[in-house]
Amino acid sequence: MAGALLGMMAVGSVHAMGSFETDKPDPEFSVCGFVREPLAFWTFRRAAGSPDSRRLAGLRGVEPIHFETLDKRRLGGYRLRASGNPRGYLLVAQGNAMLADQIMGELQVFRDRGFDVYVYDYRGYGLSAGSSRLNAIVSDYREIVAHLNRQDYSRRVLYGMSMGGIILLNAVGATSEYSALVVDSSPSRISHLGCPEQFDPANHLPADCSRLQLVIGERDRVVWPAEMEELMIAVKDRGGRVVRRLDYAHPFQDATPGIHRRRLEEVADFLSR
Template identity: 80%
Template sequence: MSYGRGARWALLLTAVVGGGTASPAMAAPDSPETSVCGFIREPLAFWLFRRAAGPPDARRVAGIRDIERIQFETLDKRTLGGYRLRARDKPRGYLLVAPGNAMLADQIMGELQVFRDRGFDVYVYDYRGYGLSGGSSRLKAIISDYREIVAHLNRQNYRRRALYGMSMGGVVLLNAVGAKGDFSALVVDSAPSRISHLGCPEGFDPVNHLPADCSRLQLIVGERDRVVRPAEMEELMIAIRNRGGRVLERLDYAHPFQDAPDIHRRRLQEVADFISR
């Protein structure tokens, strides 16, 4: 399955800064649903990528072993919907996946069974305003949602706390919890170093949210990626290496979920290897 067909990061961030069902003017100034990357660009972009993601369809997860619908209520009373894959016996930890910005949870759950089979409970939520989740899609709000979800999962007595962010998901996770470093392993897959040149405040640039010690962080860079090109990840690569993190550069990798099937499986296995260390 392929997502973001024909997109470059400019369009992707036209997506990162996309919008929800409410007009920007309707959000209170202190609301997480306030646009921060342009009061026209942000709502329009998220609208375009929600359309690309399409509607939820429970038939996509029918027949997947040990899967269940889940919900999470945010502090501003929005209900986020998604799925959990349950590990058999006692889980070794949790894995929270933040998907790309044109994906729904039900579209990717079948591909994530490799992590369940490694002993992780796997959590995937639709972004705010997408699919099963309510509210208006805004970058600030989505980051806030993931900060709350991680804090909630970290109170559940899991031994390992693993995070995997694809493309926009990497931007979200680094902003939400990167600098705090309250995780056992974080994989950032094909996220740009900066988004400020596309209209967002510099405070949202992912490179500004790395922990001082990056030894528990892995960045995946695909030389065939035409959505977020390697040059756009260079600052992250340098900073992560300088702070003791791992950069996995692969000549045959494209953007997440745009690889050939055998390469896609190897990519997920490499993520599983890192979070299982």
């Protein structure tokens, strides 16, 4: 999960390694510590496990997909196809110890709302090649959003959970590249953990947040509500929506299936409006 991953990056890291360059040609360089960042991603790749297409058995409208990045890394994942003409696409950026095939079944609620749902394994995870690095993964999602926006979709929506919210805000948060974005359980800042300030999610909010919803769970013990407070205030001040629920925990850690289902329905309501 995001909090634990970034905490690992912080311990013993060199702030930006003294070598952060925005124009560096290789995106797979470490920005949060040249030892700790690779170690953290290695740990969570192991926690995510191996891909297993059998998890998708019986799932209607699912198909494998791939995307090749500008630095020639092949990213693998899945698409859930909506029935008939889709109203738009949904790109999901999951938590950092998850694979696409582990969550596709849970995302049927979005397909049933008329969205083609896209989920890729992060660079270096599961079906995707390359070295897992924060800078590179942000670059990947910037490219994926641009690619999807060239397709024939009228509505462009994004859902980032935990680490996924950090990724999507960094990639396109302040742009006009999307119709709606839900950030679920992501911290306001990561610079205090050894990452450069330019990766702080709070620095990537649009001036007008009316297209953005922030989800905070009072039972979250991975990213505590206090860590999201700055984002919450900024989103509210800029016209966005904040959903703060007493019974929500971290994504996919809610106490009951009913709470988990209600959470996804609430996200779907915002993205569908």
